[in-house]
Amino acid sequence: MQDYLQQVRDRLINYRNLFNQELTESEQAEISFLEEKLDKCTIAIAVFGMVSRGKSSLINALLGQKLSETGAIHGITRNITVYEWNAGGKIQLQLIDTQGLDEVGGEVRGAIALEAAKQADLILFVIAGDMTRLEQEAIAELQQSYKPILLVFNKTDLYPDGDRLTIHQALQNVEMRQLISPQEIVLTSVEPKPVRVRIQYSDGRDSQEIWEQPKPDVQALKERILELLNIEGKELLAVNVLRSLLEIQNTVTQRYVQRLQASTAITSLVFITEAIAVLISPLRWVDGLISGGITGLFVIWAIGRYPSQKKYLWLLLTVAIACVSGGLGINSEVTRYVQIIGLGLSLLFLFKSLITDIEQSRASGKLGAKTLITAIIQSVPEGSILQRLQNM
Numbered sequence: 001m002q003d004y005l006q007q008v009r010d011r012l013i014n015y016r017n018l019f020n021q022e023l024t025e026s027e028q029a030e031i032s033f034l035e036e037k038l039d040k041c042t043i044a045i046a047v048f049g050m051v052s053r054g055k056s057s058l059i060n061a062l063l064g065q066k067l068s069e070t071g072a073i074h075g076i077t078r079n080i081t082v083y084e085w086n087a088g089g090k091i092q093l094q095l096i097d098t099q100g101l102d103e104v105g106g107e108v109r110g111a112i113a114l115e116a117a118k119q120a121d122l123i124l125f126v127i128a129g130d131m132t133r134l135e136q137e138a139i140a141e142l143q144q145s146y147k148p149i150l151l152v153f154n155k156t157d158l159y160p161d162g163d164r165l166t167i168h169q170a171l172q173n174v175e176m177r178q179l180i181s182p183q184e185i186v187l188t189s190v191e192p193k194p195v196r197v198r199i200q201y202s203d204g205r206d207s208q209e210i211w212e213q214p215k216p217d218v219q220a221l222k223e224r225i226l227e228l229l230n231i232e233g234k235e236l237l238a239v240n241v242l243r244s245l246l247e248i249q250n251t252v253t254q255r256y257v258q259r260l261q262a263s264t265a266i267t268s269l270v271f272i273t274e275a276i277a278v279l280i281s282p283l284r285w286v287d288g289l290i291s292g293g294i295t296g297l298f299v300i301w302a303i304g305r306y307p308s309q310k311k312y313l314w315l316l317l318t319v320a321i322a323c324v325s326g327g328l329g330i331n332s333e334v335t336r337y338v339q340i341i342g343l344g345l346s347l348l349f350l351f352k353s354l355i356t357d358i359e360q361s362r363a364s365g366k367l368g369a370k371t372l373i374t375a376i377i378q379s380v381p382e383g384s385i386l387q388r389l390q391n392m
């Protein structure tokens, strides 16, 4: 696995070096951020859910100390807050507290959630009882980001055993199974309500009632998280970094293709040069040589360092254009024009197919993130979350 992390790192650095001029400042910054994340082996766990489900309390319980503010008042957690969590082991963990999904307006919420989900490697989605429609929709939306989600059913102390069982079973019904598999549901009570206990004294004093704070029950969740990270933590990190790289690669390629499409001046110039060469050249094979050469240069310019799946096809087409151009050239004025029209059409076809190829092969190939993502996912054990996400 160490090997994969190194490969991902190489890919990031290669991409940045090769595409330096193409990258905007924020894209470069993002790549540096990803590089640092890899170096420090940081896994970010984002906690999502509606207001007052116990997100902040859950973070406190996991950290074992009260760091984030909790309370019944809406809107205590503003946007997102990040905490370092030292859970032992080599992996550096971060817990991200987020604002309640129902606390902000729809559009802002979507944006914040998406941003936090983008940063996260693992998502804890906290509910406290039956799932609402909003919660189901939010989970479905978060799943679009391909991040594993553990569903945390919190405040179980509020339910008598029977009710808790019913809710837990309801979470595993057919409709829900499409969202979350039963192994991904964990029960907690991270800040149980104080209970009244009666103290009996042995020395005959009157018995007394006091409020006692039960211990938080978060062990199962902690174990589930650590188990998950143990099995596929590094793969998760590698795949998430690659997914971010993939996004950058897609944007950069898109921008490049748009520029290519707008470069009518260069395409016309290529065509005009070849047409003139055909008109004035005395011999057929000179026609072929010139148009083949110019087309070849044009292809090299267009593909540049862009990943292209069909390099040999372009070579073949270039030779074909040269042959067409040379072969048609019989010394009569009429065939010369046919020759030029043929040249124009083949150039047009070549240009269009080149763009399609670049678009289709973005992010694949030696520099691309796609192939490596597939390889890593195939390497994790059967039944792991990464594989499940891939198959969804």
Ligand SMILES: Nc1nc2c(ncn2[C@@H]2O[C@H](COP(=O)(O)OP(=O)(O)O)[C@@H](O)[C@H]2O)c(=O)[nH]1
Pocket (backbone or CB within 6 Å): 049, 050, 051, 052, 053, 054, 055, 056, 057, 058, 069, 070, 071, 072, 076, 077, 100, 154, 155, 156, 157, 158, 188, 189, 190, 191, 192, 193
């Ligand atoms: N009974 C019970 N109450 C809880 C539990 N966890 C959190 N709470 C309470 O729920 C309220 C909201 O908690 P908070 O962590 O601020 O929720 P957040 O808005 O999701 O961050 C607080 O009053 C907590 O004391 C739990 O496991 N059991």
Ligand SMILES: [Mg+2]
Pocket (backbone or CB within 6 Å): 055, 056, 057, 069, 070, 076, 077, 098
């Ligand atoms: Mg909170």
